[in-house]
Amino acid sequence: MATDVEIRPAQPTDHPILVAVMDEWWGRPISGILPRLFLDHFCTTSFVAASGDEVVGFLVGFPSPARPDEAYVHAIAVAPGRRVAGLARVLYQRFFDAALADGRPVIRAVTSPVNERSIAFHRRIGFTVSEPIADYDGPGQDRVTFRLDLRAPAC
Ligand SMILES: CC(C)(COP(=O)(O)OP(=O)(O)OC[C@H]1O[C@@H](n2cnc3c(N)ncnc32)[C@H](O)[C@@H]1OP(=O)(O)O)[C@@H](O)C(=O)NCCC(=O)NCCS
Known part of the structure; x- marks a missing residue:
């Protein structure tokens, strides 16, 4: 990770900053997946990577209320x-550390089958990657699921 970058907990005031960059960073219209509630309610388990005043990365995550x-x-x-x-790896490591400290060793995420970059990245950092699951998020909304058990020994 570049030496000018610091990782800090997210804040509700980060929401407009993240929404403003998301479509460009993903290369497609995507900012609708991040309504304000994620920053209002899950900022304490989310992280922002910043170089000075510039946001250069982020992770938005939360503990599962249903799955302890x-x-x-x-x-x-x-x-x-x-x-x-290595920046996304560092963001994930901060999230892993917080999840483990909260007694949550299983990490999950999903992505669209078209997002080959996300699939390659998650596989590389140790996630198990599913086959595309048809209609996972509703009609026509296929998804690939990611799962990582931090208790499992690394290969
Ligand atoms: C996916 C994403 C977050 C990865 O961020 P990143 O900072 O480039 O990832 P890192 O540098 O931490 O990479 C960690 C490992 O994954 C590998 N990796 C990253 N992107 C990769 C790619 N496109 N193809 C293959 N491997 C990749 C890196 O080589 C690295 O491996 P190493 O540690 O063995 O050298 C970034 O590409 C991105 O923001 N994409 C757009 C948004 C998106 O699709 N997010 C995911 C869905 S929510």
Whole structure:
């Protein structure tokens, strides 16, 4: 990770900043997946990577109320010019540390089958990747699921 970057907990005031960059960072209209409630209610388990005043990455996640040993990552992204330098891995490590401290060793996330970059990244950092599941999020909304058990020994 670049030495000018610091990871800090997210704040509700980060919401408009994240929404403003998401479509560009994903390369498609996507900001609708992050309504304000995620920053209002889950900022304490979400993280922002910043270089000075500039946000260069973020992870939005939360503990599962229904599954006591699980935590869920709703979105992770890094600015295009900052990629493949270990920043998303560091953001995930902060989330893993917080989840483990909260007694939640199982981490889950999902993505669209078209998001090959996300699938390659999650596989690389140790997640088990499912086959595409038809209609997972509703009609025509296929998804690939990710699962990582932090108790399992690394290969
Ligand atoms: C997916 C994403 C978050 C990865 O961020 P990143 O900072 O580039 O990832 P890192 O540098 O931490 O990579 C960690 C590992 O994954 C690998 N990796 C990252 N992107 C990869 C890709 N596109 N293809 C193959 N491997 C990849 C890296 O090489 C690295 O491996 P290493 O540690 O063995 O060297 C970033 O590409 C992104 O923001 N994409 C757009 C938003 C998105 O799709 N988010 C995910 C869905 S919510």
